[in-house]
Amino acid sequence: MKKQAESGSVESATTTAVWPVLKDCQREITRLQNILDKTVPSVGDSSWERRKKAFLSLGKDKEVEEIADSLSRYVRVLTLHQALEGSKPDSQAPPKYEPARPRYFTLVPFDRNAHFVDREDVFKQIDDSFRVRKGSQPKVALFGLGGIGKSQIALEYCFRRKEKDPECSVFWVHAATIARFEETYKRIATECGIIAQEEEAQVDATMLVQNWLENRHEGRWLMVVDNIDDTEVFFKEPMTNQKTVSQCIPRTWKGSLLFTTRSRDIAIDLILPAKPIPVPVLTKSEGAELLRSRLPGNHSEEHIIELLEELEYIPLAITQAAAFMSKRRRTIPQYLDLYRKSDSARVRMLSYEFSDHGRQYNSMESVAKTWTISFESIRRGNPRAADLLSLMCYFDRHAVPATLLTGEDEDELDFEDAVAVLCAFSLIESDEAGTSFDMHNLVQLATKLWLIDENKGEEDKWAFEALKSLARNFPAPLHHTTPEYWQLGRDFLPHAQLILAHPFKTQRDQIELARATLLFSVSRYLHWRGAVMDAKVKNEESLKIRERILGEKHLDTLRSMSQLAWMYPWISMEQEGVDLGQRCLELRREVLGPEHPETLDGLSDLAMAYQMQGRLLVSEEMQRQAYEASQRVNGPEHLDTLNCLSHLASVLDDLGRYKEAEAELRKVIRIKSRVLGEENSSILSEMHNLAFTLEHQGRHKESEEVYRQVLALKTKIYGKTHVETVTTLVNLVLLLQDQKKYFDIQELSGWFSGEAELVQENENPRLRQAMRTLRRFSFRPPGDVASESSDSGYSDDEGGEELAAVAEEKEDLKRGENPNKILEVA
Template identity: 30%
Template sequence: MLTRSPRPPRPDDRRGFEIAIICALPLEADAIELLFDHHWDGDGLPFKKAACDPNAYSTGVIGCYNVVLVRMLGIGKVHAAVAASNCKASFPNVKIAFVVGVCGVVPFKRNGEEILLGDVVISEGIVQYDFGRRLPGRFVSKDGLLDSLGRPNQDIRGVLAQVKGIKGRQRLISEMTRYLNILRKKPELHAEYPGPAYDKLFEASYRHSEEQKSCEQVGCDDKLVTRRRLQVTELIPAPAVHFGLIASGDSVMKSGEDRDREFEARDVVAFEMEGAGVWDILPCIIIKGACDYADSHKSKGWQQYAAATAAACTKAFLNYWVSSFDQDVNFESSLSLQSQDSPYQNETAHAVDKRQMEPVFVVPFSKNSLFVGRHDILERLQGLLFEEGRQKIALIGLGGIGKTQVALQLAYWVKMNKQDYSVFWVPALSHASFEHACMEIIYACSIPTADSDNAIKAVRQYLSSKRAGKWFLVVDNADDAQTVMGSMGAESGIYRSLPQSDKGRILFTTRYRKVAVSVAGRNILDVPAMSQGEARSYLKEALIREISLDDPVANHLLTILTHLPLAITQAAAYINENQISLTRYVQLFENTDRDRIELLSAEFQDDTRYEQSKNPVATTWFISFNQIRKADELASRILMFLACVEPKAVPQSMLPKGESQQQLTRSIGILCGYRFLVTVEEKTLAENHPSRLASEQELAIAYQVNGHIAKAVELLEHVVKVQETTLAENHPSRLASQHALAGAYEANGQITEAVELLEHVVAVEATTLVENHPSRLASQHVLARAYQVNGHIEKAVELLEHVVKVQETTLAENHPSRLASQHELARAYQANGQITEAVNLLEHVVAIRETMLAVNHPDRLASQHELARTYQANGRITEAVNLVGNVVAIRKTTLAEDHPDRLASQHELAGVYEANGQITEAVELLEHVVTIRKTTLAKNHPSLLASQHALAMAYEANGQIEIAKITHHDSHHSTRLQEHMKQTGRSQKQ
C-alpha cells in the first residue's frame, strides 16, 4: 500500500470523487455505509451538489478510494436513471458506478452450478427483459442493435477478467468473507445468516396461494427442490460469487415459470430493477445479493443478509479497480524529475520541497485487522526505538512466528502515534525486491533521480539527509546472509545500501541470528510463540464460524499447531474455504503424514504477505532447510540425524562428527541461529516446537507432495537406514518411515523395491495391529497400489476390496481414507477389466469430493482424472474430454510445469484426444509431456516410457511412421527425436 496518510486525502471538492455506489433501498445503503473506512461527512465542510439535484449523498473512504454513496428516492429504472444523471452532474469525474443491493436469482446456472440465497451475482452485461411490444397473447422483446444496452467498457471487462480467474476469485471471496463477518457483528444491521432451513426452493410450477401471507402461514411445505450445497455442511455456507447476464426491468419477477423461460431464452442469472437505468448514463457494474428465487414465494426475510453480502463483495471488488487519479499522481511526480531547463523549474522545485517536508507512508500491506496480542514485544520495540533512541533493532524468530506481522503493527502504530515520522518498508527477499521498494519510495517522496539504476543510491542519500526529517524503516525478511550482507569484499549487500541518520530508526526481521547480530549488534529481540490466550483469540478472529474461547477442540488444534501464527492463519483459511468443522480439520491433520503435509502445503490468500512469497507453512521450512544445506553440510547432516530420534536432550557426542570441534560448534550455532535447536550446557536440545515440522521424514513427504521425488527418496532412505539400526522391527516410527519410503519408491518408478518393502511392513503390522487399525489399512492400501503398477492386478483387487470392506464398517462415507481406498479400488477394477464397477465407484467418490473439497484440491482432481480414464475405457469419450480437460486447466494454474500430477493429466488428455480423433492435439501435448519428463525422470522410468510409447502411437495414427519408429526406441535415440521435434516446429507450450 502506497499512501501519504492513513487514508486518501480529503478531496478539495466534488471533482475529487471517481467512484459512485448507487443503492435503491435504505438497508442496501446502510450496509455499504457501515463498511466505510472513513466518513467525510462531519469531517470538514460538507460537499455541495449541483443545483436542483434531489439526491441524498454520503461521502467517505473505502480502501484507498474516495467514494460517494447515492441513496435513490425510489426503486426502478426511472428512479435509477434520475439518480445517476444527477450524480453525474454533481460529481462530474465519476468514472464508474456500482449498483449494489438485493435481487432475485435463478437457482441453477447453465452448467448446473447452484445459486443459493445470500450468494452474490456480478454483472457481465445487462438485459432489459421487459422492453418490447405487448401483442395480443404474447410479448415481443426489442433486442436490436439500437435497443440493446451493449457490453461493458474495456476497463470494466479487464477488471472482470482478472476477478473471474482462479486466483482472483479466491482472493475476492476471501476478502468478501472477511468484510461480511464485520457486518454480521453489527447488531443494528440485522445481517445474520437466516439459516439453511429458510433457504427453500420450490418447483417452478408450485405457486404461492395467497399474496399477502407468508409461506408459513399458507403452508407452502411441498414440492421442494434438493440443494446439494445446503446438505454437505451443518455450518453456515460461505456465499459464492457468480458472474453473468443480469435481467433488469421495472416489474418484480415473482413467477418461477417466467423466471425459467427468461433463463432459457437469455441465460440470465438474476433479476433486478435498477441496473438498466444507470447503464446508459455511467459505466457501471451491478453487484447484488440473492434474497429470493424470483418466484411467487418471495419474502423479505433474506434482504438484510443479502444486502450485507453484496456490500462486502463490493468492498472486496474495489481492490481490483485501478484509479485514474493514481496515474495523475504519478504524472505529477514525474514533473518533479524534469530537467532543470524546464520553464517551470522554480514552481516544481517549490512543490517538491513542500512535499518533502510532509511525512509519507510507504508500506505494501494494509493493516492486519486480525492482529491480536503481542503487547509485550510491541511495547519493548516502542521503548527501544522511540524512547531510548536505538537506531537499529532486529526481530528474530522462526518462519511463520509472526515477525512481519509485529513489524506491520508497529509501522501502523508509528503512523498514528508518531505523526512527524515517515514510514517506509523494504523487503530483503532479493536485490530486485529491494530495488523495487526503493522506486516506490522515490515516487512517494518525489526524489530526483536519473533512472531506476540509481534508485537505491538516491534513496540512501535522501534518507541520510536532513531534508528527509524523521523516518522509520522496516527491512523485512532479511533471512539470506549473502543477500543482506553481500559476499566478502563485495558491495552488493542490501545492508551497505541502507541510510544512516540520527533521525532514522531501522527494524529488521530475520530468521537467522547471524544476520541479526551483523545488522543490529546486541539490539536483538526474540519473537516468542503466541501464548495460549493469544492463539485462542487469533483463531476466533480468523474463523467465520463463532467458537468458544474454551472450546476443547480449538485448544487441541492450537496445541498441534504449536501456537504458530502462520499455521493458525493457514488452518483458518482452509476451514473457512472448505466449510468444515474444527474437529474435521484435526482429524485430517492427525490422519497421516501426507495429509498433514498437504494441509501445511496448501496455498491461501493473505494480503499481509508478499505476492511473490509462498504462504504455506511447509514452504517456510523448505526455505530455512535449503539455506542450511547451502550454508553448512554438517549442519544439514545434524538436522537429518535429529529428525530420526526423539526430540529430547541429545549429547553432542552422539551427533555426526565434523572435521574439527570448531566445525561442530559452528554447525550447531547455525542450527540454533535458525531456531531449530537450543543448547543446554553440554547437550544439544532439539526443541519440540514448530521446527519439528521440518524433520527429515516430513520434509521428504513434502518434497514428494510437491513433485521432488528423487529428493524424497534420498532423505527417506537415510531415515530408514538410521532407524533400522536404532529401533525395533515393529516400532511405529520405523514402520512409518518404511511405509513412506515405499511410497516414494513407487513414485520414483522403483516398483520392485516398493513392493518388497511394503510386503515386509504389512507382514509386521499383521502381527502387531488390529484389523481396522488405520496404519495397517494404509500400508495395505499402498501395497495394493504397488501391486497394480507391478502388474499383479488380481492381488491388488483382493487386497483393496478387503480394505474398503473394513473401512465401510468403521469410517464415515466422506472420510478421506475411505474415499482414497475406494478411488484405488476403482483403478484396480479398471485394470482388471471390471469397467462398470470402476465407473460406479468413481462416480460415487467424485460426487462426494465435489461437495466437500475445493475445486483445486489434489484429491478432488485425482478422482476426476481417474473417472475420465474410466469413461474413456467405457467408450464415453465426450465426457472424458470434458472432465480431464478441466483437470488439466486447473492443474496448469496450480502446479509447476514438471509436477508429476500435471504431466499425468496432460498425458491422459492426449489419450482422450486421440480416442476422439483429435490426433494433432494429442501429438502436441504428448511431445510436451515427453520433453519435460526426459529432463526429470530416469530413462527407464515407467511414466517416461509410457509417454514415449503413447507418443509413438500418436505419431503412427498421424501418419508419421518414421518418427514413430524413432520414438519406439527413444531411450537409444533421444537426440534424433529432439532434432526432429525442433524441425517440425511444434510448440512445447501447453
C-alpha cells in the first residue's frame, strides 16, 4: 500500500484515510506476535521453557481478544476502501513506476583473500561438477575438516566465476544457524529490491528470495551456501515461516549451488546422486607458499617443512602459527621448540586466537575453537560418536583397532553409525575394512582441550576407559606364542605404552589394578620380542601394585611373581630367579594345592631357573616331577605337559645326554604336529632345539636341514627381523662356519642385509651378542675362495682374523650363552 501511494497509483484522499488504519493494524499485529513469542512453545524448547511459557500465557486471553476485535474492525475498514477503489475506472490509476535496478548482483560479504594459495585440483573438480545436462541444476558440495580451507576455496571461486562471467549474479548465504540464514536472505531481498527495507519485519523474505531466484531473476546466478554443519538445523528445524532451510534453497537450472560442510554425509545428502568433493590438506608446495605469504622473511626450506609436518599441512593451523610468530616475534625454530615442550604447550598454542580472513562475524579464531564447533555438533547429533572421539584421545593416533573402541555388549550397528559420523567430519580416517582408525594429531590435542574446558574432570574418565579396554584386550601371556598373539601384540603395543605413561590425576585402586593387568600382559609380550629389560621393569611394577592392593597370596599377585621369576635368568639374574621362584612355588602350594596346574607350571619354571644357574641334576629332578604330575593332572597330550617334557629335554642336552634329549624332543614334535598341525608356532622351539641337539652329536647335515626348515617357517610366521627368526639364523650360520660353507654363509648374510637393525637387540644382551656374531659374516670368504672375486672387501689375513674372532665367540655361546638356550626353551 505504501509503495502504491508513493508511486501515485492511489489517490491522496484514500491514502490519507487508510494509512493510519494500516499503521494501527501493524501495531496490533506486532503486539500479538510478542505475546505468541512469549507464550507459545517452539520445537527446540526445553521442558522448563515450555512450563515457563504455559505460566506466562495465563491472563493473556483478554489481551488477545482485544487485539482480535481491533484487527476485525480494521479489516472491515480496509475492505470498504478496497471496494471503493475497485469501482473506479482504470483510466484514473496513474502508470506504475519502479526505480531502475541493476540486472546482476554480487553479494559476497568478504573481499578477496590476498594470501589465498591456488588449489587448482579442487577448482578443476568444481568446474567439472558444474557441467551437467541441460535443464539440470549444477550443484557442488565441498566437505572436509574444519580449518581445511573450504570457505576460502568457495570465496575464491566466487571471484573467479565473476571474472569469467560478469553477467552472473553471485550470492553468499550463511547456513550455520537458522538466524544467520534468515538474516542473509533478508539482505538479498532488500539489496536486490525485492522488498523495501522497512518491510523486512512484515514479509517472508526467504520465500520471496527463493521465488525471485527461481522465476524472476534475469540471467545466471551462483549461490554459495556456507557452513552446513548441522543436519537438524538445515534439514529439520523450522524457521519463522515453518519451513526448513533446505526447503528454501532455490531449485532452477539457471542457478548454480556451491555448498560447504564439514560432514561428508551432509555433502552426499545435498547433491545426490552427484559425488561431493573432499578438500584435502595442503601439498608441501602449497603449504610452503601459504606460510611464506603469511610470514615474510628469510626462512630455510628445512625449517618450513619441519613446521608444516608438525601442523599436518592444515591451512588454519599454518595461518595461526604464522600469526603467533608475527605477534611474538618468534622464528620458526623458536616456535617449534615451544610447541614441542609438552602436550599442554601444544594445546595452549592451538587455542591462540587471531583474526582470519573471511571467517564468520569477523571474530577472533583458533584451531581449537574451530574444531570445538564440530565436537559440539557431533555431541548433539550422536553422543556415542562424541564418546568414541573422547576415548580415542588416549590411544596412539595411528591404527587404533576397532576392538579397543567397542563396548563389551555394544550393538554393532550403533558402533558403525558412530564411527561413520566421525569419518564424515574428517576427524578420523578408517581403513578399507573398517577395523582400524587414524586420527590427526592436532584433532587429538584439540579434543583433549575440549574435554578439559567443556567437561571438567572427564580427562581421567576417558583415560581410564582406554586403560580398561587395553587391559581387557591385550593378549594374555602364553607359554608358546601364536601368529594371532604376535598380531594383536603388534596392534596394541603402541596404545598400551601411551596409556601406561598417562599421568592420572587420581590414583584409585581400580586404576592401579587395571594398570597392573596391562603391565603384566605387556611385559610378557615384550619379553617374547626380546626386549627383556623393559619387560622386567614392567613386570616388577605389576607385582608391586598387586602386592600392595591385593596381598601376596592373591592369584594375580602370584602370576606376576611367577612371571618375574621366569624372566630373571634371561638377564643373568639366575639366583634372583631361583629365590623368587621358590617363594612363588611355596605360596601356590599353600593357596592352590601341590598339584594345581599353576603350581606345576611354577615347579617347571623353577627347574628352568636352576638349569640356567648350572644346577642341572636338581633341574632334571624337578622337571621330571613337574612332567609326571602334569600327566596325571592335565593328561599326556596337554600343552603344559608337553612343555614340561620339552624343558626336560633341554636339561638332558645340557647334561650331554643327547640321545635322550633327541628322543624326548621328537616325541613332543610328533604329538604337537598331530594335535596342532605341522606349521604351528608352538612346535618351532622344539624343532630348533632338536637341530641344536643333532649338532651336538656331530650330525651336521641333519641339523642343517632342521635349522633351514625352522628358519623358513619362522620367517613365514614372524618375519625376518623377529628375535625368534634371528636366533635360528645365528645358530645356522655358526653351524655352516663349522663346516666351512662360506658361500652358504654369505648367501644368508645377504638375505638378512639391511634389516638387522630393526631387531630390538639393544634390549637383550644375548641377542646383541648373537647379532654381533651374525654381522661378522658380512664379508667374502677368505683364502682361495675369496680371491676369486674382485669384490672381496677383506684380504686373506683380515678374513682369517674375522673367523678367529667368530670362533672365539662361538665357544662363548656354546658355554651357556647360546641364544637358543635362552630364547627357545621357554
